[in-house]
Amino acid sequence: MIYYNIPFMLDAATPFMLDAATPFMPARHALTGGRAAVLRTIRDPMISLAVWMRVPPRGLRMVADALAARAPFSVAAEDRPGPAAATVTAGLPGSTGCGRTRLTADIARLARIFAEIAGTTAVRIRLDAIDGPACRLFHADHVGLRLLCTYAGPGTEWVPDHAVARAALGDNARAIPRKAAIRRLPRFAVGLFKGEAFPGNAGRGIVHRSPPVRSAPRLLLCLDE
Numbered sequence: 001m002i003y004y005n006i007p008f009m010l011d012a013a014t015p016f017m018l019d020a021a022t023p024f025m026p027a028r029h030a031l032t033g034g035r036a037a038v039l040r041t042i043r044d045p046m047i048s049l050a051v052w053m054r055v056p057p058r059g060l061r062m063v064a065d066a067l068a069a070r071a072p073f074s075v076a077a078e079d080r081p082g083p084a085a086a087t088v089t090a091g092l093p094g095s096t097g098c099g100r101t102r103l104t105a106d107i108a109r110l111a112r113i114f115a116e117i118a119g120t121t122a123v124r125i126r127l128d129a130i131d132g133p134a135c136r137l138f139h140a141d142h143v144g145l146r147l148l149c150t151y152a153g154p155g156t157e158w159v160p161d162h163a164v165a166r167a168a169l170g171d172n173a174r175a176i177p178r179k180a181a182i183r184r185l186p187r188f189a190v191g192l193f194k195g196e197a198f199p200g201n202a203g204r205g206i207v208h209r210s211p212p213v214r215s216a217p218r219l220l221l222c223l224d225e
Contacts, residue, residue, distance in 0.1 A: 027160035029204075040117055042145065042192045048206040049158060052190040057106050060151065060188075063099030064219050067092060068152035071129035071217040078124040081111030088125050103151075107221060110190060114147045114223045117192070124224040130210070131217040138164070138175050140205030143195035144225055148185070153218030155185035158193075158208040169207065176207075184211065 030049040031041050042050040070093045077087035085108035089100055111123045128134075130153075138159060148156050163181030168174035176182065185191050196205035210218075 064151035071131035141195040147223035154211040
């Protein structure tokens with residue numbers, strides 16, 4: 001398997017759209033690929049962001065949009081991947097159906113992948129529907145590994161290391177002097193973020209934020225160890 005640190009590389013038939021306002025750019029510490037295996041590269045000491053640019057899972061668009069429209073809410077659970085995913089989706093507002101079943105299966109799959117890479121048996125799953133500002137300041141998380149996937153709305157924004165003034169984090173204008181450096185994960189892409197608490201990664205946690213407030217609400221999945 002070959003991975004690329006060019007903007008992204010997908011299978012030839014993958015129909016994926018990027019936000020034209022925030023295109024991807026090369027970054028030596030960020031790898032992207034069209035298969036889930038790219039996420040395992042986060043264990044490389046030089047990599048702080050691994051992105052699976054996946055085909056949107058079948059049947060999830062409608063249920064994700066419907067749930068996002070019910071924002072704000074947040075549902076969380078901590079357990080083994082399968083039970084935790086089932087607990088989270090059982091606590092969601094609205095009616096059940098095949099869309100909810102597919103969402104449960106997708107969250108459980110991502111949680112199993114995350115648990116394997118993180119070397120843990122239990123994960124913390126949080127699914128947030130957001131209709132206002134959240135983490136608008138660029139920051140690096142004080143965690144080991146964190147998985148983010150935006151099911152609805154604009155995706156998480158991140159900045160390559162070379163474009164960040166880390167001493168100024170907390171002040172977006174000074175910390176990110178060039179707005180053109182800001183990149184955004186597409187909807188349904190899976191980002192595995194390496195934080196400040198990952199062994200040997202202090203001072204190199206991937207810098208990111210929630211996107212600025214938009215008219216469309218977001219449905220965001222967050223997985224932690």
